[in-house]
Amino acid sequence: MNKKPNPFLEKGIKKSKFLNEDKSMTIKGTYNKAFILLLLLTISFMFSWNKIDSLSQTMIDDSAGLRFILIIGVTISIVLAFTTIFRPKVSPITSPIYAITEGVLLGIASKFTDLSYPGIVLPAVLLTIAMAISSLVIYKSIGPINKKIVTGIIIATVGILILNLFSLILSLAFGIKIPLYKGGIIGIIFSLLVIVIAALNLIVDLDSINELAYYGAPKYMEWYSAFGVLVTLVWLYLEILDLIQKLKEN
Template structure:
């Protein structure tokens, strides 16, 4: 089984070869868990987005309060994602908490961006939903994905991660801003490319779920698989948000 589509899923899949007495997972169960995580993320997102001003004032002045919320939610989401990735058995507990924490983080980021780009959040949410549905429909028509397809998407994904890391380090150390992250044709084209790769990763996640079902992975892998899909959807949303920013700047 080629399962290297999503690095968050890959860690746990290697540890789920045997049932060890657990009931086997099902694809239907994984989709149900995904729906639950999406509900939790949406609820915390809406709460954070609508209440960010009052929460920030409670924690301090505007900028200090917002920064506190951002740091706490960012660190919390990162720790939960790492723990879930390396210890998939705890995913029934950590995945829902991650969804809530990530919702707060996305709500805070979206509220901040909304101040400068009025009306940007709703189109980004709708586009994320539309692309996710399109990826699901395309995958259902394609069936199982070939190994060559999986490797191609994996290479592109790793390449994007390397470029992002290089851009961050160069900006931090030398103050150099790469054109890929600016407005203009190059920046918009790069964002479109990243969105396509994120959508393809979503298809790979769906393929992994079906393979886990086929191989009789442990029941807790339903939550773990749902967690992996949620990570991909968050990535997709943030990239769409960035694309709309670039278009508005342009």
């Protein structure tokens, strides 16, 4: 049974076209779609990981070629992500392609990180799974989230994204690295904070799924919501991987 979500959304959603759809999304259907996307990501992750293993050292050292592949992959991933965000109706098509592309990129990035810090990837994967399960259990226990809390989480998330962008610009343009992104105690504390916010975003995703299903959102929103969960899990994994890397450096 769906828990009744925050009533403030009800008025706006009732006026939308959601209720005119013949088929509505369900929580179970969304979780199934999320599982499919995670499976696609895992398969493509393992493929690219093993592909790097099979390359000769000369090819691995060819940074220009790998950089080109990564640039193309990142570009495709960004285009697919924004297309999905702004055109949810195409999410049944774009979400699986995004999952495959993201899996390839994560596999390459994770393999090279593992070459520098052997054994770093498996703990990151296991911790991501553990935090995902914990987030699900917590949400099932507390139910719908207060909208003020959701707003606070969103503001914190946007703040982190802006800070990441600012840090990237400083790094590329001036070669400056903000202490928050270094391996010292400040960087470790910052990573822990970001991981907590990423985990809270996962709880917000689950809350959103519950609300959309309760109000009868169209069936394609299952893919859209599953895409959101996938993006959050990828972010969580990358932040955990970064934290473990900082800890190893110390």
